[in-house]
Amino acid sequence: ERIVVSGAALKSKLARVTLRNVPNHPGIAARIFHTIARHDVVVDDIIQTLGDGGKATIAFTVDLGELSDAKKVVDEIAAGIKCQAAYEEKLAKVSVVGIGMQMHTGVAEKMFKALADAKVNIQNITTSEIRISCLIAQADGHTALRCVHDAFGLGKK
């Protein structure tokens, strides 16, 4: 039950690809990411939610430098599976890293509150047991890292 937030990190110069109205049946995610991998585009995080219309939204991040390659591949994929593709640049990912974080919803709310108090808008969220990552505007990156450091008493570096 003990949770320790051991650090915070910022990854800048990210771009996001969002596929919307993705058909929600087996094989689609495999096809999308197989094609992307075949074109040597390196994917950072992948997030998928389901819409109420039975379709899926799949978002993933890439380094900004890979976006133009990713666009070529993804536009073709989107046409093939008949879904929409949208692209966003100038993003950053701020993360809180710890141990046993899922035992405590308190860590997520504390991180979200720190960002909210700094008026940093959270665009995407992805979590694991040891990490909570929020995708935000790149311009908010350093503010976000500082606020999260302060909120968790992580000290200056």
Next chain:
Amino acid sequence: ERIVVSGAALKSKLARVTLRNVPNHPGIAARIFHTIARHDVVVDDIIQTLGDGGKATIAFTVDLGELSDAKKVVDEIAAGIKCQAAYEEKLAKVSVVGIGMQMHTGVAEKMFKALADAKVNIQNITTSEIRISCLIAQADGHTALRCVHDAFGLGKK
């Protein structure tokens, strides 16, 4: 650049809460998860994507046993922030764990392909550098774990 998939895991008896058309401005995520934490509901993973209408979709998982408590809290939150809430039971999370997985989109596509070949539908995806998790129907849990074990040569246990 070396990636090692070191294991696979299955977590069953999960339920999912999906909030749709969530207002996308600072403070909303903090409010949602603060309220949830205050009611002692333990949240497993959190996923957020953005819709094309400028609203957000936030999905999170809880142990099945917490769903009825979560529903009371979330219905009230949804009414307060004017968004929709949907609930899903009988879910499971299959994960692949490794080191340096983000260096290789190949791990994600291999996992998704293993699930696709077994006709297991992927409902949600969340990743970190060391973990890829897919939320699936609980009935598919054991099949999914076996297929992922086989795909990555993880051996019997």
